[in-house]
Amino acid sequence: MHSRCFLLHAACLAMGLLIGFGSNLVRSRGQKDVACEASPSSTKGAPPCAPSALTSPPDALNNPLFLASIRTAIREELRAELATHPFQGDVPHEEGRPPIKMLDAKDQERQRLAYDRASKSLSKAIGYGTWTQEDRQQFRSTLHDLSIPQQDQIIGELFGAIQSGRLRVQDSGPPL
Known part of the structure; x- marks a missing residue:
């Protein structure tokens, strides 16, 4: 179990480092090419700048298609x-950790219904453009029935709507 977690973390770290170094390399090459084009050479025998190894514009890192290919x-x-x-569904649990529990159909249905309620509440609030105290209370009451990934997704949608300006928090205080 620990080795699987370690390998997964190591793979994520390696991919992050690879992407980071790659983007720095692309940016540095793009800046070098711009510098070469901007300063004409003063001597007749000076070699011209090497052709750019960059096949896309420097702002390709902000391109949704480029980011989608990285995610894929x-x-x-x-x-x-x-x-x-x-x-390994039946892994014996370590001391201090609860055993892994598989969800039955009743729990899965409860999570689905709670997610639907939270999603409808959020959609309604976005339609009105305001996030009220009542919306906040109703939303919070459904969060404990959701799985962690569902909570992450619905809270991400809430904060995304607030940050994009589609949803304005009516009362002072945090949205949750």
Whole structure:
């Protein structure tokens, strides 16, 4: 169990470093090429700047298609790594940790209904453009029934709507 977590973290770290170094390399090459084009050479025998190794504009890192291809590559790598490790649903639990519990159909249905309620509440508030105290209370009452990924997703949608200006918090205080 620990080795699987370690391998997953190591793969994520390696991908992050690879992306970071790659973007720095692309940016530095883009700046070098701009500098070469901006300063004409003063001597007749000076070699011209090398052709750019950059195949896309310097702002390609902000391009949604470029970012989507990176996300796709990371997902494929993670799936391939996780496929090499069999699922161990009946792992004996360590002391101090609760045992892993598989959700039954009733719990899954409860989570789905809670997610639907939270999503409808958020959509309604976005439609009105304001986030009221009542919206906040209703939203918080459904959060404990959601799984962690569902909570992350719905809270991300809430804060995304607030940051984009589609939703304005009516009362003072935090949105949750």
